[in-house]
Amino acid sequence: MTWRSFFRAARTMIGDMFRMRADKANGRIMLVGAGFVFIFGAVIVRLATFAIMPPPVSERYVAGNTVGVARPDIVDRNGLLLATDIKTYSAFAEPRNILDADEATELLTAVLPDLNARELREKLSTKKGFVWIKREMTPKQRAEVHRLGIPGVGFLPENKRVYPNGPVGAHILGFANVDNQGIAGIEKYIDNQGLKDLAGLGFANSAADLKPVKLSLDLRATHAVRDELVKGMAHFKAKAAAAMIMDVNTGEVIALTSLPDYDPNNPVDALEKDRINRMMVGVYEMGSTFKALTTAMALDSGKVNINSSFDARGGLHYGRFTIRDYHGTNRVLTVPEIFLHSSNIGTARMALAIGVEGHKAFLRKMGQLTRMQTELPESAAPIVPARWGELNTMTIAFGHGLAVAPIQATAAVAALVNGGKLMAPTFLKRTEEEAANVGKQVVSPQTSEAMRYIMRLNGYKGSARKSLVQGYYVGGKTGTAEKVIGGRYARNRLFTTFMSVAPANKPKYLFLTIYDEPQGLPETYGYATAAWNSGVTTGKIIARVAPLLGLPPIFEEPRNPFPNMVRLGAWGTR
Numbered sequence: 001m002t003w004r005s006f007f008r009a010a011r012t013m014i015g016d017m018f019r020m021r022a023d024k025a026n027g028r029i030m031l032v033g034a035g036f037v038f039i040f041g042a043v044i045v046r047l048a049t050f051a052i053m054p055p056p057v058s059e060r061y062v063a064g065n066t067v068g069v070a071r072p073d074i075v076d077r078n079g080l081l082l083a084t085d086i087k088t089y090s091a092f093a094e095p096r097n098i099l100d101a102d103e104a105t106e107l108l109t110a111v112l113p114d115l116n117a118r119e120l121r122e123k124l125s126t127k128k129g130f131v132w133i134k135r136e137m138t139p140k141q142r143a144e145v146h147r148l149g150i151p152g153v154g155f156l157p158e159n160k161r162v163y164p165n166g167p168v169g170a171h172i173l174g175f176a177n178v179d180n181q182g183i184a185g186i187e188k189y190i191d192n193q194g195l196k197d198l199a200g201l202g203f204a205n206s207a208a209d210l211k212p213v214k215l216s217l218d219l220r221a222t223h224a225v226r227d228e229l230v231k232g233m234a235h236f237k238a239k240a241a242a243a244m245i246m247d248v249n250t251g252e253v254i255a256l257t258s259l260p261d262y263d264p265n266n267p268v269d270a271l272e273k274d275r276i277n278r279m280m281v282g283v284y285e286m287g288s289t290f291k292a293l294t295t296a297m298a299l300d301s302g303k304v305n306i307n308s309s310f311d312a313r314g315g316l317h318y319g320r321f322t323i324r325d326y327h328g329t330n331r332v333l334t335v336p337e338i339f340l341h342s343s344n345i346g347t348a349r350m351a352l353a354i355g356v357e358g359h360k361a362f363l364r365k366m367g368q369l370t371r372m373q374t375e376l377p378e379s380a381a382p383i384v385p386a387r388w389g390e391l392n393t394m395t396i397a398f399g400h401g402l403a404v405a406p407i408q409a410t411a412a413v414a415a416l417v418n419g420g421k422l423m424a425p426t427f428l429k430r431t432e433e434e435a436a437n438v439g440k441q442v443v444s445p446q447t448s449e450a451m452r453y454i455m456r457l458n459g460y461k462g463s464a465r466k467s468l469v470q471g472y473y474v475g476g477k478t479g480t481a482e483k484v485i486g487g488r489y490a491r492n493r494l495f496t497t498f499m500s501v502a503p504a505n506k507p508k509y510l511f512l513t514i515y516d517e518p519q520g521l522p523e524t525y526g527y528a529t530a531a532w533n534s535g536v537t538t539g540k541i542i543a544r545v546a547p548l549l550g551l552p553p554i555f556e557e558p559r560n561p562f563p564n565m566v567r568l569g570a571w572g573t574r
Contacts, residue, residue: 097152287479
């Protein structure tokens with residue numbers, strides 16, 4: 001072999017070796033590259049899964065509560081605080097990280113004795129990633145648990161709802177649960193309207209970051225109403241009671257109390273069946289206060305005028321039924337006299353003059369035949385006769401046979417005295433200009449003047465005298481209804497009502513007080529009718545809250561307060 005052939009063979013062999021190594025290197029590079037592609041692909045797929053598929057409920061729950069769901073403050077019409085959030089902490093555990101469930105249970109129950117040891121041990125013995133130990137801890141409790149130093153136990157900041165005025169306004173405010181979710185009242189309205197933090201996603205960390213919800217309530221007036229009602233309910237030994245104040249020109253509810261009530265800071269009592277909001281959820285036969293609606297219907301129809309008269313002698317017979325007056329005059333009465341003497345016979349005859357269909361149409365227009373809608377989610381539909389004939393019209397005319405929520409009747413009577421405009425009641429602050437846009441004319445201004453005159457007449461000559469407060473030109477109407485027990489009216493179980501307007505010549509506020517089964521007392525000569533209890537309490541409420549609400553006293557009789565009544569020569573003006 002020559003040297004030339006030798007070098008040629010060597011060069012060929014070396015070249016083959018380098019090509020083989022290059023091929024192997026390229027293979028390794030491709031293998032490493034494929035590995036990186038697989039890893040990054042897996043990461044991308046996992047990220048896409050997290051974006052599309054939500055995490056488990058428990059993890060999502062913890063994440064949401066890491067910041068806490070903030071709720072806006074609730075304030076009264078004057079900016080006084082009714083509800084707010086405070087920061088608190090809750091203890092949680094990650095059972096999969098608990099080393100000894102028995103020891104952890106023993107340590108935790110030693111510093112938190114209200115915990116159920118068996119239930120806690122069961123929680124800590126699972127393989128879950130998250131369980132609650134105790135919600136809304138005090139700072140002292142948190143410090144004691146922290147001092148234990150148990151691995152797998154931690155704390156989450158949360159917002160706790162507090163109500164600084166206790167039970168005052170409870171049925172309006174409602175309450176929030178341990179997760180700071182609105183359960184009832186305005187609190188539930190806030191959730192339904194989306195006025196709180198968006199599901200705890202961190203857009204608002206505290207109530208201070210949210211616009212306060214301003215209510216129509218006056219805290220001072222509400223406290224005074226509740227105080228008088230608590231005393232009255234005890235004095236008259238009533239089963240339950242309620243009272244409210246409404247601005248007749250705006251439909252704003254200025255105060256509302258329903259007893260028995262509860263403390264929203266500890267709302268366990270709210271579950272008791274007697275803790276309902278009787279103004280909204282209870283439906284009752286309103287008794288003679290309904291005569292105001294019947295009188296207004298008759299006057300507004302044009303078939304009856306202020307000087308019309310009706311026979312109230314004897315009884316009004318219909319088949320086997322006879323309608324009688326509680327304190328009969330046994331004579332022909334004018335329209336104002338029928339109201340003054342609370343004549344069932346005269347009121348029934350007025351309703352018959354309008355007719356069944358006209359009566360139903362008027363009550364429907366006045367909002368008495370459908371469920372009342374307000375910001376509060378709790379409300380009840382009226383109980384309307386399935387078959388409505390002449391006898392129904394006769395009894396409904398004086399407040400028997402149709403059961404409505406008291407706030408419905410209040411809104412209707414407010415329309416009768418404010419110039420004739422019906423507006424849905426509101427628990428949010430509303431101006432008179434805003435109210436004018438939502439008001440609906442339901443009776444004429446002339447009819448409204450007639451009703452103010454008649455109610456004032458009853459205020460100083462009739463059954464409303466016991467609510468008369470010197471200086472406030474009060475007018476009103478009592479109502480006493482026998483409760484239906486077992487399908488029959490029970491004479492000794494009464495539902496009493498008193499509606500009062502002040503001042504009667506130019507109304508600003510309408511007051512309503514109701515008692516459920518008040519008892520007769522020696523001082524009332526054994527009577528338990530409305531004038532002796534609801535009327536008395538309403539007078540005390542007016543005397544106490546009128547100065548708070550800025551209602552100026554009238555020291556001299558208004559000059560010609562009802563000009564149309566004088567011009568027509570109405571009974572009582574001559």
